[in-house]
Amino acid sequence: xxxxxxxxxxxxxxxxxxxxxxxxxxxxxxxxxxxxxxxxxxxxxxxxxxxxxxxxxxxxxxxxxxxxxxxxxxxxxxxxxxxxxxxxxxxxxxxxxxxxxxxxxxxxxxxxxxxxxxxxxxxxxxxxxxxxxxxxxxxxxxxxxxxxxxxxxxxxxxxxxxxxxxxxxxxxxxxxxxxxxxxxxxxxxxxxxxxxxxxxxxxxxxxxxxxxxxxxxxxxxxxxxxxxxxxxxxxxxxxxxxxxxxxxxxxxxxxxxxxxxxxxxxxxxxxxxxxxxxxxxxxxxxxxxxxxxxxxxxxxxxxxxxxxxxxx
Amino acid sequence: xxxxxxxxxxxxxxxxxxxxxxxxxxxxxxxxxxxxxxxxxxxxxxxxxxxxxxxxxxxxxxxxxxxxxxxxxxxxxxxxxxxxxxxxxxxxxxxxxxxxxxxxxxxxxxxxxxxxxxxxxxxxxxxxxxxxxxxxxxxxxxxxxxxxxxxxxxxxxxxxxxxxxxxxxxxxxxxxxxxxxxxxxxxxxxxxxxxxxxxxxxxxxxxxxxxxxxx
Numbered sequence: 001x002x003x004x005x006x007x008x009x010x011x012x013x014x015x016x017x018x019x020x021x022x023x024x025x026x027x028x029x030x031x032x033x034x035x036x037x038x039x040x041x042x043x044x045x046x047x048x049x050x051x052x053x054x055x056x057x058x059x060x061x062x063x064x065x066x067x068x069x070x071x072x073x074x075x076x077x078x079x080x081x082x083x084x085x086x087x088x089x090x091x092x093x094x095x096x097x098x099x100x101x102x103x104x105x106x107x108x109x110x111x112x113x114x115x116x117x118x119x120x121x122x123x124x125x126x127x128x129x130x131x132x133x134x135x136x137x138x139x140x141x142x143x144x145x146x147x148x149x150x151x152x153x154x155x156x157x158x159x160x161x162x163x164x165x166x167x168x169x170x171x172x173x174x175x176x177x178x179x180x181x182x183x184x185x186x187x188x189x190x191x192x193x194x195x196x197x198x199x200x201x202x203x204x205x206x207x208x209x210x211x212x213x214x215x216x217x218x219x220x221x222x223x224x225x226x227x228x229x230x231x232x233x234x235x236x237x238x239x240x241x242x243x244x245x246x247x248x249x250x251x252x253x254x255x256x257x258x259x260x261x262x263x264x265x266x267x268x269x270x271x272x273x274x275x276x277x278x279x280x281x282x283x284x285x286x287x288x289x290x291x292x293x294x295x296x297x298x299x300x301x302x303x304x305x306x307x308x309x310x311x312x
Numbered sequence: 313x314x315x316x317x318x319x320x321x322x323x324x325x326x327x328x329x330x331x332x333x334x335x336x337x338x339x340x341x342x343x344x345x346x347x348x349x350x351x352x353x354x355x356x357x358x359x360x361x362x363x364x365x366x367x368x369x370x371x372x373x374x375x376x377x378x379x380x381x382x383x384x385x386x387x388x389x390x391x392x393x394x395x396x397x398x399x400x401x402x403x404x405x406x407x408x409x410x411x412x413x414x415x416x417x418x419x420x421x422x423x424x425x426x427x428x429x430x431x432x433x434x435x436x437x438x439x440x441x442x443x444x445x446x447x448x449x450x451x452x453x454x455x456x457x458x459x460x461x462x463x464x465x466x467x468x469x470x471x472x473x474x475x476x477x478x479x480x481x482x483x484x485x486x487x488x489x490x491x492x493x494x495x496x497x498x499x500x501x502x503x504x505x506x507x508x509x510x511x512x513x514x515x516x517x518x519x520x521x522x523x524x525x526x527x
Binding site: 243 | 355358359368369373376377381384388466468470473480483484494498502506
């Protein structure tokens with residue numbers, strides 16, 4: 001009960017009994033609601049004079065016994081999704097490094113336009129970017145999906161890396177410079193590797209978002225998991241299987257995304273244990289980014305005070 | 313540019329639907345999200361389990377799939393909602409776990425020491441909550457909540473792929489009709505989105521700077 005420990009005392013025997021009873025009552029209610037949904041789905045339905053069997057009837061699931069269907073789902077659908085996600089992930093990390101370099105440049109006419117362009121990428125729907133690339137640059141659906149995801153996630157990863165760079169102790173950069181490195185050298189060889197490790201959990205969590213967003217490809221006509229199951233297979237085998245195909249697609253998406261989220265969480269626990277006690281909340285990339293920024297801000301104002309103070 | 317000015321009514325029709333989607337699903341996501349967050353930190357184990365499962369499942373489902381469910385599977389199962397209402401339901405459900413997480417991290421982000429200190433100077437439960445914990449939780453919660461609403465604004469565009477005529481759908485229709493001015497048409501739509509997201513982002517950043525609790 002870590003959440004309530006802020007507000008409540010440790011429960012006594014009476015409070016524990018009350019919470020046990022209400023837990024059982026609530027659990028029964030939740031199970032009853034789920035059971036009602038299942039029964040509604042299982043009941044056969046009249047539709048246009050024909051009685052359709054319920055959703056748990058074998059006639060609604062028999063296509064999944066055919067290995068050909070699975071081959072199609074995996075090799076066309078899952079692979080289409082993963083191919084777009086992998087390409088976009090690699091490019092987005094590269095773009096993130098580039099964006100954070102340009103954004104923190106010392107030359108104002110590089111820094112300011114980059115900031116404006118990044119604001120633009122972050123404030124616009126990814127779907128609109130996909131449409132733009134598809135119609136204006138005529139790249140085909142795959143590159144429209146990949147390029148839009150790269151720009152959007154690259155902008156966010158760039159922000160994360162920038163926060164990571166800002167949170168580094170200043171001595172790191174000074175040490176690099178004092179060894180005779182140039183500014184860019186110290187960034188690439190000293191600062192980035194550290195910032196990257198610090199921000200790795202956030203970046204992986206952002207990649208979950210990227211993986212989910214590949215499904216937008218469905219709308220711009222890219223062949224991925226959603227289009228394969230809910231469009232191609234559903235129209236080939238008939239409407240009868242639409243619901244079962246939806247369940248399968250949902251299960252496949254949940255599997256991929258949950259595996260990647262767990263990996264992100266595991267990674268953030270590992271890096272948190274190793275690095276100097278600085279913990280980032282692993283759940284939500286946006287949340288983690290806020291905290292990292294707040295840390296960087298605090299550190300900057302600290303060093304600002306000590307640099308300007310009479311003691312230094 | 314002329315294309316944009318000539319088609320301002322079409323843009324406006326789309327944009328007002330975007331605003332409607334944002335308003336309705338924003339409010340209902342806030343309601344559902346608060347309920348889920350309350351369940352998540354309640355002492356009742358089964359509610360906590362339910363809220364956790366709900367959060368994990370909904371957060372890891374692509375929005376496109378959620379809206380597909382609302383626009384195509386629900387009518388298939390026999391619902392008679394129009395597409396805009398279906399999209400509002402989908403967007404509210406999809407956004408609610410993000411709201412819940414923002415609220416929960418705000419409350420959890422208050423160190424236990426604060427409540428302990430409050431109690432040790434003799435404040436009661438009500439005073440501890442209303443004077444010490446909630447003000448700090450509120451400060452930490454509002455900027456991430458605004459970020460959730462920025463994401464929601466951008467997510468309303470996905471409804472355009474499922475038969476709702478909002479800004480994205482308007483842009484797509486105009487782009488198809490005016491093949492020689494696609495760039496202007498799409499930039500026009502982008503401007504409308506930025507007109508919502510950038511001011512919200514500025515407010516979030518300002519509140520964040522002003523309200524960050526230095527520890």
